[in-house]
Amino acid sequence: MPLDTSTYDLALLRVDGRRWNELRRLDGQIRTQAAADGSSYLEMGNTKVMCVVSGPSEDKRRGQTSASTATGSNAADVAVSVVVAGFSSVDRKKRGRGDKRIQELQTTISKALASNLHTHLYPRSTISISLNVLSQDGSLLAALINASTLALIDAGIPMTDYLVACTAGSTSSYAANDDRADPLVDLNNQEEQELPFLTMATLGATDKVAVLVCESRVQVSRLEGMMAAAADACKGVRDFLDQVIREKGHKMVTEGTIEKGASMAIEIDA
Amino acid sequence: MASTQQQHLLLSPAELAYLHITLSQQPPIRADGRTATQFRPLTAETGILPGTNGSARVCFADGTEAVVGIKAEVERTRKQGIDYAKQRRPRNKQKQQQKKIAEEEVEVGDGESEDGDEEGAVHEPTGDSDWVKMTVEIPGLRDDDSGTVFLATMLSEALLADGEFAKKLWINRRFHWKLYLDIILISSPLSYPLPLLSLTTHLALLATRLPRLKSEADEDPMFDDDWAASQFIYPRQGDDNTSPSTSGTRPPITLLVMAVGDNIIFDPSKEELAVADSALAVSVGETTGDADGAVDVDEEGKASRNLRLLSVRTIDPPSRLTAPGIPNAVNAAAWGQGAVVAKDPGARAAETDEVEGVWKAPRGGAKIAVLGAMVAKVLEKGGVADEVLEGLYGVELG
Numbered sequence: 001m002p003l004d005t006s007t008y009d010l011a012l013l014r015v016d017g018r019r020w021n022e023l024r025r026l027d028g029q030i031r032t033q034a035a036a037d038g039s040s041y042l043e044m045g046n047t048k049v050m051c052v053v054s055g056p057s058e059d060k061r062r063g064q065t066s067a068s069t070a071t072g073s074n075a076a077d078v079a080v081s082v083v084v085a086g087f088s089s090v091d092r093k094k095r096g097r098g099d100k101r102i103q104e105l106q107t108t109i110s111k112a113l114a115s116n117l118h119t120h121l122y123p124r125s126t127i128s129i130s131l132n133v134l135s136q137d138g139s140l141l142a143a144l145i146n147a148s149t150l151a152l153i154d155a156g157i158p159m160t161d162y163l164v165a166c167t168a169g170s171t172s173s174y175a176a177n178d179d180r181a182d183p184l185v186d187l188n189n190q191e192e193q194e195l196p197f198l199t200m201a202t203l204g205a206t207d208k209v210a211v212l213v214c215e216s217r218v219q220v221s222r223l224e225g226m227m228a229a230a231a232d233a234c235k236g237v238r239d240f241l242d243q244v245i246r247e248k249g250h251k252m253v254t255e256g257t258i259e260k261g262a263s264m265a266i267e268i269d270a
Numbered sequence: 271m272a273s274t275q276q277q278h279l280l281l282s283p284a285e286l287a288y289l290h291i292t293l294s295q296q297p298p299i300r301a302d303g304r305t306a307t308q309f310r311p312l313t314a315e316t317g318i319l320p321g322t323n324g325s326a327r328v329c330f331a332d333g334t335e336a337v338v339g340i341k342a343e344v345e346r347t348r349k350q351g352i353d354y355a356k357q358r359r360p361r362n363k364q365k366q367q368q369k370k371i372a373e374e375e376v377e378v379g380d381g382e383s384e385d386g387d388e389e390g391a392v393h394e395p396t397g398d399s400d401w402v403k404m405t406v407e408i409p410g411l412r413d414d415d416s417g418t419v420f421l422a423t424m425l426s427e428a429l430l431a432d433g434e435f436a437k438k439l440w441i442n443r444r445f446h447w448k449l450y451l452d453i454i455l456i457s458s459p460l461s462y463p464l465p466l467l468s469l470t471t472h473l474a475l476l477a478t479r480l481p482r483l484k485s486e487a488d489e490d491p492m493f494d495d496d497w498a499a500s501q502f503i504y505p506r507q508g509d510d511n512t513s514p515s516t517s518g519t520r521p522p523i524t525l526l527v528m529a530v531g532d533n534i535i536f537d538p539s540k541e542e543l544a545v546a547d548s549a550l551a552v553s554v555g556e557t558t559g560d561a562d563g564a565v566d567v568d569e570e571g572k573a574s575r576n577l578r579l580l581s582v583r584t585i586d587p588p589s590r591l592t593a594p595g596i597p598n599a600v601n602a603a604a605w606g607q608g609a610v611v612a613k614d615p616g617a618r619a620a621e622t623d624e625v626e627g628v629w630k631a632p633r634g635g636a637k638i639a640v641l642g643a644m645v646a647k648v649l650e651k652g653g654v655a656d657e658v659l660e661g662l663y664g665v666e667l668g
Binding site: 033034035046048052054081083085086087090091094096130132134 | 413
């Protein structure tokens with residue numbers, strides 16, 4: 001069903017009533033699951049993702065069904081497996097694990113996380129991340145990256161900074177060749193279907209780009225604007241993730257799970 | 271037989287022997303202090319995904335978690351025309367043959383008039399097991415792994431066993447609902463996930479709603495847009511618009527029961543399962559009111575639930591693959607006389623005989639009496655299945 005986005009110019013409001021730089025409602029939880037080393041649940045609008053981290057644990061077989069950053073070096077291996085539930089989309093669609101799109105998602109996430117985590121602290125071990133997509137409405141890759149960041153923080157695996165991701169699009173399609181096209185952030189499924197968009201992940205609030213995925217045709221002149229908008233949106237996402245973690249930490253201290261003033265000494269330089 | 275050794279548990283023969291002895295005492299002493307029929311606490315919620323017809327999430331106390339989403343699609347009933355002819359012809363032929371044997375003169379008109387009658391009459395809903403599709407996702411296992419396929423088969427078998435469920439999906443003679451049940455285990459499979467998946471599916475089915483049909487008879491189906499007017503597949507008692515054929519029934523549950531000696535233990539943890547003599551997956555359905563199959567005599571006179579046994583499967587407990595302990599009598603390391611004992615014919619007997627306090631993997635099948643007792647214990651009035659169904663009934667539908 002093609003979407004008519006031509007109404008954007010009239011009031012500068014998008015199909016769901018947001019302005020160009022507004023994120024959808026974000027909702028996040030960490031430590032959702034007792035048995036796992038780290039776990040999280042993240043909603044970006046109607047996209048709902050669950051993440052479970054186990055590890056770092058002793059190397060078992062190198063994952064065949066999941067993408068991993070198996071290298072010859074002594075660093076920990078980050079194995080990511082994404083399961084897209086059959087009921088997640090509007091029409092029920094079952095995707096096997098060998099699906100090429102899913103494999104690409106896995107590889108992208110795994111490479112991005114491996115570069116951000118201090119994997120050298122855990123030689124000959126595996127950090128396995130299992131992601132479950134319960135509902136999808138656009139910005140899937142971004143939601144998966146954000147959820148895994150939350151779960152990895154819960155698991156206590158040291159990392160340089162939050163790895164946060166967001167999508168950005170452009171208000172007019174490639175063919176329209178419109179000069180006045182505005183960038184949009186955090187696209188929903190309807191917008192993703194029609195407009196050119198990219199997914200960008202940055203390291204925290206900095207402008208350091210860790211992931212940049214663009215699968216649609218877009219004029220190169222618009223790319224910079226889209227990336228700038230995405231970087232700004234990533235800052236917003238980072239603030240949100242930070243808030244989720246601080247709230248949980250505060251709760252754990254007040255409930256007495258952790259002693260006040262307790263700190264963990266980890267030798268980061270190796 | 272399903273195998274449960276998804277996660278090998280590292281317990282020494284001494285630990286296994288200890289567990290086995292405590293569990294076979296009267297009454298059994300369980301490591302977590304529960305009674306034999308007590309369940310671990312669980313948290314459950316339904317209606318977590320607005321994009322599905324029904325959904326549920328259940329977390330067990332051991333940290334395992336499952337999510338079930340159910341989606342329904344309208345599908346054209348394709349085969350019926352052919353099926354009709356296929357079913358009809360041989361029956362008529364048989365009938366004719368029988369009649370030929372009985373009498374010389376054959377009335378062929380009989381069969382035709384029957385046809386006419388059926389077409390004019392109101393049609394009873396029919397069902398087909400193909401209308402339900404169940405998939406199970408377990409992290410770390412492939413989709414076509416035998417364990418996954420077995421779990422899916424076992425769960426759908428229980429659901430379709432009485433043939434009543436598929437009838438609920440009947441719209442008219444040309445169309446039916448196709449129901450997709452996707453079961454996802456979120457956590458890693460710490461213990462045998464069957465009970466968890468079954469209870470989650472049960473709740474999701476209870477929460478499943480289908481839009482209200484607006485069209486009549488065999489027209490192309492038209493549905494009410496108003497989700498508030500949608501109807502539960504399993505209507506609760508006291509609800510309006512329940513048809514008499516479907517009221518009071520509940521989706522099945524599958525319970526894991528294990529036996530150690532003569533003790534029957536419910537909801538085993540993985541350590542307990544590691545010393546089980548035998549394990550059973552028992553599927554139980556529920557019918558209240560005047561079910562035709564129910565032979566139970568309701569002495570109390572109140573409308574209590576009638577439990578119906580739907581299916582029983584033996585589960586291969588992981589205890590069969592554990593390494594045995596060695597009795598001191600034949601242990602060379604303990605007495606330094608292994609060589610002498612090995613020549614002794616008595617030593618062979620010591621290896622195969624039961625020695626008190628020395629672990630030996632259970633061999634052979636379960637005793638018939640124990641199997642019977644396990645099933646009886648599940649079906650008992652006010653027993654475990656009753657209690658579980660009662661507990662699940664208390665979960666409010668979101």
